[in-house]
Amino acid sequence: MTYAPIGVFDSGLGGLTVLRSIRSTLPIIDYLYLGDNARAPYGTRSFETIFQYTWEAVKWLFDQGCPLVILACNTASAKALRNIQQKMLPKYYPDRKVLGVLRPTTEIIGKMSSNQKIGILATPGTVKSESYPIEISHFYPEIQVFQQACPMWVPLVENGELSGPGTEYFVENSLDALFQQCADIDTLLLACTHYPLLMPVIKQKLSGNIQIIEQGPLVANALKNYLERHQNLEETISKNSQLTCFTTESPESFSEKANLFWGSPLPCEQIHL
Numbered sequence: 001m002t003y004a005p006i007g008v009f010d011s012g013l014g015g016l017t018v019l020r021s022i023r024s025t026l027p028i029i030d031y032l033y034l035g036d037n038a039r040a041p042y043g044t045r046s047f048e049t050i051f052q053y054t055w056e057a058v059k060w061l062f063d064q065g066c067p068l069v070i071l072a073c074n075t076a077s078a079k080a081l082r083n084i085q086q087k088m089l090p091k092y093y094p095d096r097k098v099l100g101v102l103r104p105t106t107e108i109i110g111k112m113s114s115n116q117k118i119g120i121l122a123t124p125g126t127v128k129s130e131s132y133p134i135e136i137s138h139f140y141p142e143i144q145v146f147q148q149a150c151p152m153w154v155p156l157v158e159n160g161e162l163s164g165p166g167t168e169y170f171v172e173n174s175l176d177a178l179f180q181q182c183a184d185i186d187t188l189l190l191a192c193t194h195y196p197l198l199m200p201v202i203k204q205k206l207s208g209n210i211q212i213i214e215q216g217p218l219v220a221n222a223l224k225n226y227l228e229r230h231q232n233l234e235e236t237i238s239k240n241s242q243l244t245c246f247t248t249e250s251p252e253s254f255s256e257k258a259n260l261f262w263g264s265p266l267p268c269e270q271i272h273l
C-alpha cells in the first residue's frame with residue numbers, strides 16, 4: 001500500500017486558519033498545503049475561472065499522491081466543488097476524494113441560532129453563488145439567512161491591516177449593511193478563511209450577545225468523523241505529523257505572511273500550475 005498526505009488547498013494563505021484547526025484535531029496526519037497566491041484573490045472571479053483554477057490545483061495535489069483534498073476555501077467550495085465531485089472525479093479520478101468547507105458548516109449552523117436568523121459574511125463570489133442559503137435551507141428550512149459580501153476584507157488581511165481606523169471603517173461598513181437587512185441576527189458566520197483574523201475588530205463593532213462562528217473547528221470535526229467512517233481511505237494517509245507548504249507565488253512572501261495566519265513563518269516551495 002502507498003501512503004500519502006491529505007492535500008489542503010486555498011486561493012492563498014487563508015486556508016491556513018482551517019488547517020490550524022484540522023491539525024490540532026488530527027495532529028499525526030501529514031498535510032500538503034497549496035496556496036494559489038499568484039492568482040488570489042478568487043473572491044471576485046467568475047464561476048468558470050474559479051472552477052478552472054481550483055481543478056488545476058486539485059489535480060496537482062492528486063499528482064503528489066494525495067488520496068483526499070480539502071478545499072479550505074469558501075469561494076472554491078461554493079463555485080467548484082460540486083462540478084469536481086459530480087463530473088471530474090468519476091471520470092478522471094474515481095478513487096480520490098475532494099471535500100469542501102460548506103457542508104461541515106451548513107449541516108450544523110442551524111443548531112447554533114436561537115431565533116433562527118443567521119448572517120453570512122463572505123466574498124462576493126461566495127455570496128453570488130447563493131450556496132450558503134441553498135445548503136442551509138436543505139438542512140434547516142425554517143432558518144432565515146442574510147448575506148453580505150465584504151470585498152475589502154480579504155485585501156486588508158492579505159496586507160496585514162488587521163486593525164486601525166481604515167480596517168475599522170471597512171469592517172463597520174459591511175456589518176452595518178448586513179444588520180440593515182435584519183437587525184436581530186443572533187448568529188454570524190465568518191464564511192471566508194481570512195475573516196477570523198479580523199475577529200478583534202468585528203467583536204469590537206458588535207454587541208456582546210451575537211455569537212460569531214469560525215469554520216476551522218467545524219471543518220476539523222467533520223473531517224475526523226469522515227475519516228472514522230471511511231477506514232479504507234484513512235489507512236492510506238501517511239502519519240508522521242509533517243506539514244509541507246507550496247505556493248504559486250514567492251515562497252519568501254508566503255513564509256513571511258504565514259506568520260499572521262499560523263503564528264510562525266512556514267517554509268514553502270514554489271510550484272507552477
Ligand code: DGL
Pocket residue numbers: 010011012014015040041042043044072073074075076123126154191192193194
Ligand atoms: N479563501 C477565500 C475564501 O474562503 C477567500 C480569499 C479569496 O478571495 O481568494 O472564500
